[in-house]
Amino acid sequence: MILNVSMLNALLLIFAIPISLLFEGMRRKLMARIQNRIGPPIWQPFYDVLKLWEKGESDSKANENVFFRITPILYLVTTFALFFFVPYPIIGFNVDFILFIYVLILSGGLYILSGFASNSPYGSIGSMRETILMVCYEIIFAIVIITFVLYTNIESLLFFNQTFLLLKLPLASLSLFIVALIEMRITPFDTVEAQTEIIGSVETEYSGRSLALLELSKILKFTFFIFLINMLFFGFKDILIFFGISLVMLFLFTFLQATTCRYRLDQTFKLLIFVLLLAVIELIRINYLVW
Template sequence: MERLIFLLLVPFIAMVFDGIRRKIIARMQNRIGPPIIQPIYDFFKLMGKENLTAKESNNIFFRISPYIYALLTFGVFFLLPLNLIAFEFDYLLLVYLFIASSFFIIVGGVASRNPFAILGSLREMILMIFYELAFLIAVVTFFFYANVTTVGAYSMFGLPALPIASLVLFGVAFIELRVTPFEIPEASSEIIAGAEIEYTGPRLAFFKLAGEMKALGFLMLTVFLTLGVTGILELLGLSLLLLLVLSFCQATTPRYRIDQGVRWYILFFILSLIELIRVVYFVSA
């Protein structure tokens, strides 16, 4: 029953987390900021609006991308922390859900045929080559070192044992949550809102919700792998602390140019490879 309740509350928890992030950033910038439950208001307001579609954007990929994006990110929580789906190497499915969700951000942006959305999608596509590979390698490293093949069997305090992989995971968290200095695909001063610019009404509501659920899922995954926490309440509490750190960085740092971001992403990729090689050598030695 507890698992079912959590699963039903996931969208609302994700929206509240985003509201907390907004409030923290506002306070740090000497603003009052919106209410913490503002994302919930926004979601239901958008659900009551009409789906407006430009003639150039009227295609199946544009229409279904937000819903598939939301479905994939929601699927993350069946594996972590609920373990409702369990099989050998199920952590690879967890990684796949995160990567596939990023793919549908790109599909939605390109299908809209808006030049700003296409530019944001192309940035996402170029950058994800490096940071998603770094993410995959880092996750595999944690499970390989722990000598387990399922999410449910993992309970290792990974931070001291795998400091480089932990650093890479924290770095990718900045990217996945679109936190400055890595807010490159959604650079509001350059490309307005990135891939979602043409979306309105329920489609935009699900696009926003999917991003919020993805952020919550990645926070929980980072805490799970680095600290070995498995309880739902403990995961949420520590994820909130990590969100505070990321919000502080977002409020106090400028955004990197795309060339600067690429250098960081390549560095994360190289570091993840180094850590994996070190772990393979250590385990086999």
């Protein structure tokens, strides 16, 4: 089932939020089944977001901070903007992948700002942890995207049409996979949102519509990275195959989250240094070496 690319662009943009909420519901259900629980219904994320949207904001001193009020909105906007590039780019121009990298970094920066703006020690700790990790994993992400672009010899993501780059760029693929786990807050890399340590982390002081926007942004980013890995690793244009692989990856990420333990912050950072080395080696290899 191969649809016109422009039609796919429109469909995925229109249904990005419902698809993401559905994926989140499936993730929760799979998590429960793996842990021998019944779990919530698949539609639960829809109910959660709607219920939060109908609730009022809590009476907090942080409400006086303008950044506290606007960062959830901006975080959602920048996260949703990522779907203009992945998996079927709706805009394309020379070196558009640089803008793509900037948008992702901006999204992460707004998440950090939302924690500092909350005037909560738990939110600040979560933001500081994210800042420490972001310094490393965003560099890795940029190197990996540049590696994929150079290897495929394209100047725009719009013309990306390679398949099975997972086998051709193994080190870059592994690096992207680990960065995705960190960005999606999946164990063993959910250090930023360690609820047993810092309660709600960045979201501790948020409630009502602001919390709904933050939760929705996280769910969108989870789906975005599934689509991104699917696009770069496999590259299938057939929408049925694409979503089939996406569901397999959803199961893989859920299985990891259900069966692994959290790394400490220092362990995660040391691993990122090693992953950064792998990404640099891959970039050098495609430019100067032939395997």
